[in-house]
Amino acid sequence: METSTPSYPPTERTQVKRLAKRGVYDKEQVHAILDEGFVCHVGFVLEGQPFVIPTAYARAGEQIYIHGAPASRLMKSKEVDVCLTVTLVDGLVVARSAFHTSINYRSVVVLGKARLVLDIDQKREALRLFTNHVITGRWEQAKQPTDQELKATSVLALPLDEVSAKVRTGPPIDDEEDYALPIWGGVVPVVQTFGEPMPDARVMPGITAPNLG
Amino acid sequence: METSTPSYPPTERTQVKRLAKRGVYDKEQVHAILDEGFVCHVGFVLEGQPFVIPTAYARAGEQIYIHGAPASRLMKSKEVDVCLTVTLVDGLVVARSAFHTSINYRSVVVLGKARLVLDIDQKREALRLFTNHVITGRWEQAKQPTDQELKATSVLALPLDEVSAKVRTGPPIDDEEDYALPIWGGVVPVVQTFGEPMPDARVMPGITAPNLG
Secondary structure: OHHHOOEOOOOOOOOOOOOHHHEEOEHHHHHHHHHHOOEEEEEEEEOOEEEEEEEEEEEOOOEEEEEEOOOOHHHOOOEEEEEEEEEEEEEEEEOOEHHHOEEEEEEEEEEEEEEEOOOHHHHHHHHHHHHHHHOOOHHHHOEOOOHHHHHOOEEEEEEOOEEEEEEEOOOOOOOHHHHHOOOOOEEEEEEEEEOOOEEOOOOOOOOOOOOOO | OHHHOOEOOOOOOOOOOOOHHHEEOEHHHHHHHHHHOOEEEEEEEEOOEEEEEEEEEEEOOOEEEEEEOOOOHHHOOOEEEEEEEEEEEEEEEEOOEHHHOEEEEEEEEEEEEEEEOOOHHHHHHHHHHHHHHHOOOHHHHOEOOOHHHHHOOEEEEEEOOEEEEEEEOOOOOOOHHHHHOOOOOEEEEEEEEEOOOEEOOOOOOOOOOOOOO
């Protein structure tokens, strides 16, 4: 059954080298991680120097849209080699030994060429996906962007071709003899939650906050 | 008063270009962001291709220690140009217009040369800082690493020289005429919390979970 799941073929660059057992190439798992996160870190190179910036993103099938602004360093050219990484932190892995202390996480790394989206309808679709990525249906509630606003927004598209995920789950793996020590071992869950929506000072009477899907 | 606060001098590479008003160079604010996060994204370049990997880190004064493993791509050389980025997500900024929808966040970008730490006592100190970064006093409770374990861990040190932070706070900034629309506007807080510690199957009787500072 596992072998029939569509997977991203590992390349020399995406083959998980460190702790290979944590490597995941299964498309469904990769998509699930990408859809759960909403801030990615995009790496690019300028004059030999790597830069890593956080930004919003959304997935559309086998493509990721990255949100940006025309003035940003990332958006200077029509095509740029990037590494896009999404990381979800799930827990602190508290081992009996400091050495085996770790973090439970799920991360996806996408390598490839990100291309500036020029078509205005595709840009609109990307903005729709950004807007609905966290708050389902928000695009339909909000005021739609004008063509001028769409021109003032830069969107990059990155294909999901060269992709790998890395996942650590479960309890600490201590050395066998250390389990006899009077030291606590286990996992402290790390949870990202949404608090109570805080209206700004100018919300019209009777307008309620959006539901968080 | 502001001017007497120690700051990181902006360079051509760290000058915040996009929305310059969000740029922060104040050391105290930069330190606070670095100390609140515990997973960073490190970017480096291999054969022209950027890579971005998530990893644990800790700050020691004007230096950051990055945790790694000797087999990882990052740890292949004694000195490597990196960009280390820490991002804390604080809220969804729900504007009346899709265009002004945003995210409240605090991020720090550090550029520089990360150097492999070879001295075993400095490595031990870095591991102590990683271990205590999230759970205060955990290093003192846990089994200390052996010299062999320290050799099996790679640590990089990155000076805090070329540093900038970027911060967005507060409500959405809608276009003036949009405040009259019957659309909700405000902020949905995003909060990272720790759940109830889950002991693994082999914790000795009477041993209680560590306190999360």
